[in-house]
Amino acid sequence: MKLASLKDGSRDGRLVVVSRDLKSCQPVPNIAATMQDALDNWDTAAPQLKQIYALLNQDSASGAKPFDESMCHSPLPRAYQWADGSAYINHVELVRKARNAEVPASFYTDPLMYQGGSDSFVGPRDAIFALDEAWGIDLEAEVAVITGDVKMGASDEEAAKAIRLVMLVNDVSLRNLIPNELAKGFGFFNSKPASAFSPVAVTPEELGKSWEDNKLRLPLLVQINRQPFGKPNAGEDMTFNFAQLVAHAAKTRELCAGSIIGSGTVSNKQGSLHGSSIANGGVGYCCLAEVRMYETIESGKPQTGFLQFGDTVRIEMHDAAGKSIFGAIDQTVRNYGERA
Amino acid sequence: MKLASLKDGSRDGRLVVVSRDLKSCQPVPNIAATMQDALDNWDTAAPQLKQIYALLNQDSASGAKPFDESMCHSPLPRAYQWADGSAYINHVELVRKARNAEVPASFYTDPLMYQGGSDSFVGPRDAIFALDEAWGIDLEAEVAVITGDVKMGASDEEAAKAIRLVMLVNDVSLRNLIPNELAKGFGFFNSKPASAFSPVAVTPEELGKSWEDNKLRLPLLVQINRQPFGKPNAGEDMTFNFAQLVAHAAKTRELCAGSIIGSGTVSNKQGSLHGSSIANGGVGYCCLAEVRMYETIESGKPQTGFLQFGDTVRIEMHDAAGKSIFGAIDQTVRNYGERA
Numbered sequence: 206m207k208l209a210s211l212k213d214g215s216r217d218g219r220l221v222v223v224s225r226d227l228k229s230c231q232p233v234p235n236i237a238a239t240m241q242d243a244l245d246n247w248d249t250a251a252p253q254l255k256q257i258y259a260l261l262n263q264d265s266a267s268g269a270k271p272f273d274e275s276m277c278h279s280p281l282p283r284a285y286q287w288a289d290g291s292a293y294i295n296h297v298e299l300v301r302k303a304r305n306a307e308v309p310a311s312f313y314t315d316p317l318m319y320q321g322g323s324d325s326f327v328g329p330r331d332a333i334f335a336l337d338e339a340w341g342i343d344l345e346a347e348v349a350v351i352t353g354d355v356k357m358g359a360s361d362e363e364a365a366k367a368i369r370l371v372m373l374v375n376d377v378s379l380r381n382l383i384p385n386e387l388a389k390g391f392g393f394f395n396s397k398p399a400s401a402f403s404p405v406a407v408t409p410e411e412l413g414k415s416w417e418d419n420k421l422r423l424p425l426l427v428q429i430n431r432q433p434f435g436k437p438n439a440g441e442d443m444t445f446n447f448a449q450l451v452a453h454a455a456k457t458r459e460l461c462a463g464s465i466i467g468s469g470t471v472s473n474k475q476g477s478l479h480g481s482s483i484a485n486g487g488v489g490y491c492c493l494a495e496v497r498m499y500e501t502i503e504s505g506k507p508q509t510g511f512l513q514f515g516d517t518v519r520i521e522m523h524d525a526a527g528k529s530i531f532g533a534i535d536q537t538v539r540n541y542g543e544r545a
Numbered sequence: 546m547k548l549a550s551l552k553d554g555s556r557d558g559r560l561v562v563v564s565r566d567l568k569s570c571q572p573v574p575n576i577a578a579t580m581q582d583a584l585d586n587w588d589t590a591a592p593q594l595k596q597i598y599a600l601l602n603q604d605s606a607s608g609a610k611p612f613d614e615s616m617c618h619s620p621l622p623r624a625y626q627w628a629d630g631s632a633y634i635n636h637v638e639l640v641r642k643a644r645n646a647e648v649p650a651s652f653y654t655d656p657l658m659y660q661g662g663s664d665s666f667v668g669p670r671d672a673i674f675a676l677d678e679a680w681g682i683d684l685e686a687e688v689a690v691i692t693g694d695v696k697m698g699a700s701d702e703e704a705a706k707a708i709r710l711v712m713l714v715n716d717v718s719l720r721n722l723i724p725n726e727l728a729k730g731f732g733f734f735n736s737k738p739a740s741a742f743s744p745v746a747v748t749p750e751e752l753g754k755s756w757e758d759n760k761l762r763l764p765l766l767v768q769i770n771r772q773p774f775g776k777p778n779a780g781e782d783m784t785f786n787f788a789q790l791v792a793h794a795a796k797t798r799e800l801c802a803g804s805i806i807g808s809g810t811v812s813n814k815q816g817s818l819h820g821s822s823i824a825n826g827g828v829g830y831c832c833l834a835e836v837r838m839y840e841t842i843e844s845g846k847p848q849t850g851f852l853q854f855g856d857t858v859r860i861e862m863h864d865a866a867g868k869s870i871f872g873a874i875d876q877t878v879r880n881y882g883e884r885a
Contacts, residue, residue: 216585216801245556283801285623285664288734312729319731320660324625324801336698340797357738357881358676379797389652391659392732394628398697398798457680457719458738461556461623461664541697 206251206258206408208370209532210240210278212328217241218278222254223405224261227532230272231257240281240406244463247353247369274532277404279326280372281351281463287323287400288454289347289376289467290316292445296472296495303498316445316453319392321376321400323465329404329532332539333377333518341381342512342538346427346491346520347374348439349467350447351406355460364451365419367460371412373403373425373520374467375534380494380511402465403520404532415524419446423530425471427491428519429512435489437473439522470495512538546591546598546748548710549872550580550618552668557581558618562594563745564601567872570612571597580621580746584802587693587709614872617744619666620712621691621803627663627740629687629716629807630656630790632783636812636835643838656785656793659733661716661740663805669744669872672879673717673858681721682852682878686767686831686860687714688779689807690787691746695800704791705759707800711752713743713765713860714807715874720834720851742805743860744872755864759786763870765811767831768859769852775829777813779862810835852878 207225210218211232217239221230236253237243243250260266291297294312301308327333335342351370356363382396409416415423422440426433445453450466471491481487481499490496497507512518520534547565550558551572557579561570576593577583583590600606631637634652641648667673675682691710696703722736749756755763762780766773785793790806811831821827821839830836837847852858861873 283625285625286662288662291731309729311725315725315729317729317731318734320662320734320737322626322628322660322798323663324804325799334697335797357674382797385651385655387730389649389655389657390727390732391631391657392730394658394660394794395797397660453735457675457722457735458662459665464664 206255206411207405208240208243208254208280209405210280210282211276212278216283218282221272222257222261223272227272227274227405227529229261229266229269231261231266231268231270233257241463244351244353244369247462274404275330277330277532278328279402280370280406281402281465282326284323284326284463284465285461286464287321287467288318288464289321289469290318290445290450290453291469292316292443292450293469293472294444295442295474296470299472299495299498303501313444316450318450318453321397325399327399327401329401329534329536331401331536333512333536334539334541334544335379335398336541338513339381340379343378343380343493344427344491344512344518345376345378345470346425346435347376347468347470348421348425349374349402349465350451352451352460352464352466353462355451355455355464357455357457357459359452359455361448361452364455365448367451368409368419368447370406371409371416371421372406373522373531373534375401375518375520375536376467378492401534401536403534407530419448423522423524424488425491426521426523427489430517431519433483433489435491436483437471437488437491439468439471442473443468514538514540546595546751547745548580548583548594548620549745550620550622551616552618556623558622561612562597562601563612567612567614567745567869569601569606569609571601571606571608571610573597581803584691584693584709587802614744615670617872618668619742620710620746621742621805622666624663624666624803624805625801626804627661627807628658628794628804629661629809630658630785630793631809632656632785632790633809633812634784635782635814636810639812639835639838643841653784656790658790658793661737665739667739667741669741669874669876671741671876673852673876674879674881674884675719675738676881678853679721680719683718683720683833684767684831684852684858685716685718685810686765686775687716687808687810688761688765689714689742689805690791692791692800692804692806693802695791695795695804697795697797697799699792699795701788701792704795705788707791708749708759708787710746711749711756711761712746713862713871713874715741715858715860715876716807718832741874741876743874747870752870759788763862763864764828765831766861766863767829770857771859773823773829775831776823777811777828777831779808779811782813783808854878854880
C-alpha cells in the first residue's frame with residue numbers, strides 16, 4: 206500500500222491512498238483525514254485503506270483522481286518524533302579516517318542516534334531554505350520508517366512488527382555549524398534544519414523481496430544539479446537494521462504512533478575507501494561531506510564545496526522494473542530572506 | 546488565562562479552561578477540542594477562551610465543573626517539538642567544577658540546548674517509569690514555554706511575542722546512561738526518557754509582575770519523598786531568558802505552533818558553591834545531580850543516591866499569596882516491568 210499527504214492549506218495535509226504506479230490517488234476522509242489519524246488508528250484504518258489501494262490498482266476506485274507528486278507535503282508534514290540513526294558505519298569510518306581517529310568498538314554494537322526536530326518538515330518539492338550559504342548546506346539521502354506504538358524495552362522482533370511505513374529522507378545538514386555545536390556536548394540542534402521526505406510512504410509488504418531483514422535492498426539514487434551523484438544500495442553495509450534502530454529508540458521510553466526513525470546517510474564501502482565517484486565507476490555518495498572526506502584523505506583538504514543558493518538535489522528509488530517507488534524528493538536551495 | 550488537558554482516553558486529551566484558583570474548569574469543544582487545536586488557531590481561539598476564563602473566575606460560567614488536577618494529562622500530551630535549554634549556567638559551572646574543568650566562554654553568550662523527544666509525555670501524576678534503578682533516575686525541575694509559529698531567524702523581540710503559555714516540567718534524566726551517550730557525540734537520547742509537565746499551562750499575562758524580562762521570577766518548589774528539596778528562584782541566575790531560548794531554537798528553522806522550549810534545571814548561585822541545602826539554610830536544588838556535585842567538590846565523591854522505585858517527586862510554584870499557579874507535578878518512580 207502507498208500513502209501520501211496532499212497539501213490543502215492545512216497544517217497536516219489530506220491523506221490519500223496512491224496507486225502502485227503513482228498515477229492516481231483517492232482521498233479517504235471517511236477512513237482517516239490525515240496520515241497521523243491513520244497511524245493513530247492503524248488496526249482499523251489499514252484494512253480499509255488496503256481495499257481502496259486494491260481498487261486503485263485495478264483502475265476501479267470510484268473516487269480516483271490523478272496523482273501529482275509535486276502537490277504533496279511530506280507524508281507527515283509535522284510529526285511527534287524524528288530520530289535519526291547512523292546505521293551505515295562506513296560513513297562514520299570515513300569521518301574518523303579524515304581526521305586520523307579510530308571508530309570506537311562500541312559503535313559496531315550500540316547504534317548512534319540523534320533526536321531530530323519534527324515540528325515543521327518541508328515538502329519533497331519545497332525549497333531547502335537557509336539564511337546564509339556559509340552555514341555549509343549539505344544533503345543527506347536516507348531511508349526512514351514510521352512506527353506504530355512501541356513499548357519501552359521492545360525487542361527487535363516487537364520493533365519490527367511496529368514498522369508501518371517506509372519512505373526516503375533528505376536530512377539537510379549545516380556542516381559549518383556542526384563542529385561548534387557538537388563541541389558543546391549536547392548534539393545537533395541548529396545544524397539540523399527542516400528535513401524533507403519522499404512524496405509517498407509505502408508499507409514494508411509493498412516492497413516485496415526488496416524489504417529483507419528489515420533493510421531496504423535497493424539503490425538510493427541521488428542527483429545534484431541534475432547530475433548523478435550517488436547510487437549506493439541501502440541494503441548493503443547497514444550495520445543496524447530498522448528493527449534494531451526502532452528498538453534502540455524505545456530502550457528507555459515508549460514511542461508513540463507516527464514516530465519516524467531514520468537510517469542515517471546511506472554509504473557503501475566500495476572496496477577501496479578512495480575514488481568511488483560515479484564518474485570513476487563507483488556508487489558515489491549520499492552527502493557532500495563524504496566527497497570532502499575522500500578528498501581530505503587523498504589530498505589533505507576538501508575541494509568540493511557545499512550547496513549554494515540555486516543548487517538542486519533529487520533523491521529517488523526505483524524498483525526492479527525501473528519505476529519510482531516513493532516519488533522523488535526534488536529541492537532547490539534558496540535564501541529564506543528572499544522567500545515570497 | 547489558565548488551560549489544561551483532561552485525560553479522556555484519547556491521545557491528546559480534552560482542552561479545558563481552568564479558573565485562576567484551580568477549583569473549576571470548562572470544556573470548550575466549540576472553540577478548540579485539544580490544546581494543539583487552540584495553539585494552531587490561537588488568534589481566533591484565545592479571545593474566546595479568555596471570555597470563558599473571565600466567566601469561570603466570576604463563578605458564572607454555564608458549563609463549569611469541578612477541576613481535579615489529578616485527572617490531567619500534560620498540557621500537550623504529545624507535542625511536535627520539545628527543546629530544552631540549559632539557561633542556568635550555575636548548573637553547568639557545578640558540573641564542570643566537580644570534574645575540575647572550565648566552562649567555555651561561549652557558554653555565556655551561546656545557549657546550550659538539546660533536542661528532546663516529544664512523542665509521548667507522561668501526565669503530571671503519572672509514574673516515572675524505568676526498567677532499571679541502575680539507570681540513575683533523576684528529576685530536573687524546570688520552567689518551559691509553549692510557542693506559536695516562529696519564523697527562521699526571529700529576533701528576541703519576535704520570539705518573545707510568540708510565547709503563548711508557561712508551565713513547569715520534570716525533565717527526567719537517566720544519569721548513569723549520560724556519560725556513554727554524550728561520549729558518542731550525538732547528545733542525549735536514551736538518557737532522556739519521557740518528561741512530565743504541570744497540570745496547568747498559563748499565559749504570561751496571567752503571571753503579572755512575576756513574568757518580567759521573559760523570566761518567571763518566583764521560587765520553584767521541589768520535594769523528594771515529601772521533604773523540601775529545593776526552592777530556587779526561577780528568575781535569578783538565568784543567563785538566557787525565554788525569548789533568547791526561543792530565538793536560538795529558531796536560528797536555522799521555523800518552529801511550529803505548539804513547540805515547547807525549556808529553561809533547563811533551575812539553579813541559583815547562593816554565594817558559596819558549597820553547603821546550600823534547605824536544611825543548611827540554602828535554597829536547595831532542582832536535581833539530585835547537583836547535590837552529588839556539591840558532595841564531590843566537598844569530599845571527592847557523591848554520597849546521595851539517585852531515585853529508587855517508590856520514591857516521589859513533587860514540583861510546584863506558588864504565587865505571592867501562596868496559591869498554586871500551575872498545579873503540582875507529583876510522580877512516583879515505578880518499575881515499567883511491573884505496570885498494570
